[in-house]
Amino acid sequence: MSLYRFKSRETGDLVMLAPHGRRILEIIGKDPDQAGILSPEHMPAAVAALRAAVRQEEEQQERLKQEAQARGELPPAFDPVNLRVRSAPFIDMLHRCEKAQVDMVWGV
16 A cells, blocks of 8 residues: 545545555554544544654654764754654544544545
């Protein structure tokens, strides 16, 4: 699968390239190799998991920058489109689906 397409009756489709969609699904505890469904009662936990992963990524990047600076080296280069940016539309979709009490599906 080269793309992940997330769908709901409340929002337009959200399309992600495979590596990014796979990472999002892994973070929220879903099997990225299977079609799936996320019901409204599970959406708050998914949002919390994504936000925790964003914090962890940002803390790790900051630590690596500080370590490089302490050694007098150039800081490492990171993908400018980080997890915070990539997960924002997904989180927005989850919030809207939860509010409307509709499921989100993918792979169907």
